[in-house]
Amino acid sequence: MASIARRLLILATALAGAALSAPAAAQNEQFIPILSYRTGPYAVNGAPYANGVVDYYNLINERDGGINGVKIMIEECETGYATDKGVECYERLKSKGPTGAAFINPLSTGITFALTEKTAADKIPIITMGYGRADSKNGAVFAYNFPLLGTYWSAADIAIQHVAKELGGFDKLKGKKISLLYHDSPYGKEPIPMLQVLAQKYGFEFTPIPVTHPGVEQKSQWLAIRQHRPDYVLVWGWGVMNSTAIKEAAAVAYPRDKMIGVWWSGAEPDVTPAGDQASGYKSLMLQHGAGKFPAHADIEKYVYAKGKGSTEPGKIGEVLYNRGITNAMLGVEAIRKAQEKFGKQPLTGEQVRWGLENLILTDARIKELGFEGMLKPVSISCSDHEGARYGRVQQWDGKGWKVISDWYTADESLIEPLVADVSAKYAAEKKIKPRDCAKET
């Protein structure tokens, strides 16, 4: 009896000690939550991205001592690409730190849909770089959503521009067949309205082909593609769906160089499982590609040399790693911009939102940050939360990604009416009064 009581007493003391010894919230730190997924069918792509994000924040802390002296405090939360876990992670982390979360980056269009209302109510900006709601480009309605660098409607337009270039002109698109192999989720369905608009304008036949989550079962879809014989297949997949698509395409002998993946379907974990069969596969680039740039040299020097890296040194410079550091960089620059107005201290989400909305990155600044060659200038404003809509196309040659095109710019004349229409519907449904961008800037 006595020994059990003693053991319980020791255990209780240990737990109490652990609870008390938890570090008191440092007052001069900016908290940034990281919603990531390192387990589940999407972890192959989610993990390198999260590694990039963590490495960049560590770089800012190690090399610069934080953002103007305000160190970054991070905490990761596992979402598994599931909407309910994403919402739970958001609720758990949104009030941490002296001023709450600076911004949220869920890396999932499904979680973005679920969080759009909540983040607006909690006044925390949600950065959906290269994904999310395409209509959230309209900052007048979506004050807290920032689909930076490109939405899926821009991606759809750039993909069709490249197809037209390969065929020899937009007039050659008439009568051609283009299929979209998409992940059956809000992520995959998002480009469909834009592709339907483009199909109507240029006269090509558009066929959407859904693939059920998680995407390992694609045999029937590819048999249908073999029967239908489209000229191009656009791949809008994520996680294991990407590599499965390439393997199944090889199985039905569909030419891989007629497959163009969106920028989330063009990374090393997608092509390496298929081995030689992936050679020739193309994908869009969210401005940057693979490769090492001055920023990577800094990361290797200040983070990996000190043993604080989050992945193997050989994986620095991969496509999704680069995307992670780009996303982190944009967030940090937004905080820096907001500190210009609100002081060099930990900021609230509302203040960081101002920073995001007024963020302008020039060529010179991009070179200073070490991202020259990866990004073009970004200019975010109230009416344009996208900031930039450039893209290129890269091709896998079995060993690496080669850029095979010039810079494309998405055609705003086609995208703007659709954005205005859909965001107006959202504003009416949610009874949001659109802000007057002319007054605010």
Next chain:
Amino acid sequence: MLYREAGQFKATYAEDMAIFPIRQDRIALAVLLGIAFIGVPLLATFRIWPFGTDYLLWAILLPFLILALAAIGTNILVGYCGQISLGSGAFMAIGAYSAYKLATGVHIPLAWLGFAIAIPPLPVLASILLGGFMAAGAGILFGIPSLRIKGLYLAVATLAAQFFFDWAFLRIPWFTNYAPSGSVNAPELDFFGMVVRSPVERYLLCLLFVTVMAVLAKNLVRGNLGRQWMAIRDMDIAAELIGIRPLYAKLTAFAVSSFIIGVAGALWAFVYLGSWEPLAFSIDRSLELLFMVIIGGLGSIMGSFIGAAFILIVPIMLNVIPTKLGLPLSTQTITHLQFIIFGSLICYLLIKEPHGFARLISIGKEKLRLWPFPY
């Protein structure tokens, strides 16, 4: 010593047949309801620990209440009537999407008859309850196989319902009002002029629904219908022989269970998620509800609550504790550990007490009656 019924005499039939005959039970229930209805909102409004942030309300109490309601519905079908059902997620989805369509206005053009069925947008309360009725209708439809097949085979038939509705809500754009992304937004929760928006208001709304429906369910299972269900569960051929109509009993079990699950689904979508896609009601949700009922205790309303608490909260606790203790584990390791520990816990519990937590509690009550004496 504390739990004795000595001195508590029942003078009327009503007292004798009360749901909680022991005074201590009634006091405990009153305290629990007091905490739930008054204590929690007060603490949350004044931001007193542990309601300093919205986290406990939004992420723990709100899903707990709604899933407990769905577990009550599942328990009625699986625990009281003995019909194994793997389609609970689909019925939640039917409740959610029917409520959504009714709240945003239904327009079905019947070209061959020349006119259209047009229902204007209904108030939210009406849409939630009518969503439950739609789910009840679907429950009756997919419960008809139960008249011929039993046990695991019926489970497969209800699994068919699950996958059919998964497909229907994904592929038939009418259900999502032709939204391009397939994701729908809940309408504003306007109950008789009061708009429910803050976490405390949502919590109270769900608490009200859960309390009312739990009381109704408890009374139903103690009455004639409940006894018919339990007779069917225990030995359906003998039940038929003594005059219980299997069609009536089984289909009412499906109907009542699906109604409660449908209302829970509508609440899950409208009050908790706010914006959802069909994956929110997938086969994982059905299995989760089944596990809640099995772990909590088949054939017990209280067991539904405990099962819901266990299945919902233990994984979250397992995810949060390593970070709180300051252990340097990656999120990957924590998630994998959570799966291992949670699975082992379930195995251990089912070996120790196959009848679930409800049985453990009733054994506890028995022992408490004698405490501090051993017999």
